[in-house]
Amino acid sequence: MMLNKGKRRITLALGLCLLFGQACSGGAPVPEKPVTASPVSLEKSVNQAKPPAANPLYEDILNREAAWLSSLQLENGAIPMSPGGGPYRVVPYFTNIALLGLLEKPEQAPVVRKYMDWYFAHLNRTAGPDVPLGSIFDYTVEADQRTEKASGDFDSTDSYASTFLNLLRKYAEATGDTEYLLTHRSDIELIAGAMLSTKQADGLTWAKPAYRVKYLMDNTEVYKGLVDMEWISGTVFGDKAGAAAYRKHKKDVFAGIEKMLWSDDKNAYAFAKMEGGELSYPNWDTFYADATAQLFPIWTGVLAPDSKRAQQLYAAFNEHHPGWPQLNKGDAFPWALLAYTAAIMGDRTRVDAFLESVRTTYLDRDHPWPWYVMESGVTMLAAAHMANMKKE
Structure with a gap:
């Protein structure tokens, strides 16, 4: 059975390659979903936010990618996968993660807010058998940058929602604009409901109602989404009972990941649990989804980077795929x-090698495909994390 994440990474990627007339062989992977870098504290406004420590490489990456990402925004507020003359492909999951990186430059907050306005305006407000209330479809936007068509589908409902919750929290902390979240409270709670709509008795979520597979990648992202929704509910909404409810869901998902997917015998997580309960464990030589999925618990905060398990998983990944920093x-x-995970692990050598590689291969060549929004934003997260990490 083709995996959902494989569909996201492979089916979607190959479709986009065909759409943009590019070959999809060699050199680099399809992204999964990343998480936010350490957010700026709530007390700091856009103008007060402390800039990353000066470093020629990191500053160059942050400045160039902020300019590139912001330039992609369409008139209607959507941000597509990549530039062009249209039609534009808008995949909210990828944009959500990309803008986590863009918020490393808080002066770009208006771009993020305009996109969030677009997202709220496109929520599915009528539920169906396979369409949870508060979910969102992928869209195509025509060359006029306003005429839109919904695809009628999404790669997942759990991760689209969770990554938007990540974005909301980071926006609030980067800008101090909690009023925006308060204004959209009912919609935010709808989105949290969409994230949890496929949660099962074992604590894990199906990718979407019509695709009943429980992925390690999705569920670690749901965990992160619940961390942020607990914060939003308690800190912004002042709703202690709501925060407690999301905390309970968070603990359920964490327990599901640890009890259902982790294997002491294999020293690895199952990267998928099928509807019938069958578990798929990794072949470490298979890059995606087997090996890459093992890093998701690290950058989503399920595992502390200094924990023994995180260290073992990260070492195993690099042993089997040593060339990733050079693409x-x-x-x-x-x-x-991968670079963002390496940054969280404090691996400056590999992060710097990756940043130099993508700067030469993509940034210096005007961002050719398969460079797209999520790669750009997550590269910003990696650069910002390194810039803010104490020098060894």
Whole structure:
């Protein structure tokens, strides 16, 4: 059975390659979903936010990618996968993660807010058998940058929602604009409901109602979404009971990941649990989804980076796929998410090698495909994390 994440990384990626007339072989991977870098504290406004420590490499990446990402915004507020003359492909999951990186430059907050306005305006407000209330479809926007058509589908309902909740929290902390979240409270709670709509008795979520597979990647993202929804509910909404409810869901998902997916015997997580209960454990030599999924618990905060398990998983990944910092993985996409994970692990050598590689391969060449929004934003997250990390 083709995996949902494989569909996101492979089916979607290959479709986009065909759409943009590009070959999808060699060099880099399709991204998964990343998480936010350490957010700016709530007390700091856009103008007060402390800039990352000066570093020629990191500053260059942050400045260039902020300019590129913001330039992609369409008139209607949507941000597509990549530039062009239209039609534009808008995949909210990828944009959500990309803008987590853009908020490393808080002066770009108006771009993020305009996109969030678009997202709220496109929520599915009528539920169906396979369409949860508060979910959102992928969209195509025509060359006029306003005429839109919903695809009628989404790659997932759990991760689209969770990553938007990540974005809401980071926006609030980067800008201090909690009023925006308060204004949209009912919609935010709808989105949280969509995230949890496929949660099962074992604590894990199906990717979407019509695709009943429980993915390690999705569920770690749901965990992160619940961390942020607990914060939004308690800190912004002042709703202690609501925060407690999301905390309970968070603990359920965490327990599901640890009890249902982790194997002491294999020293690895199952990257998928099928509807019938069958577990898929990784072949470490298979880059995606087997090996890459093992890093998701690290950047989503399920595992502390200094924990023994995180260290073992990260070491195993690098042992089996040592060439990723040089974009040597036999995969069509850069996989900036690997660099962000490496940054969280404090691995400056590999992060810097990756940043130099993508700067030469993509940034200096005007961002050719398969560079796209999520790669850009997650590269910003990695650069910002390194800029803010104490020098060794």
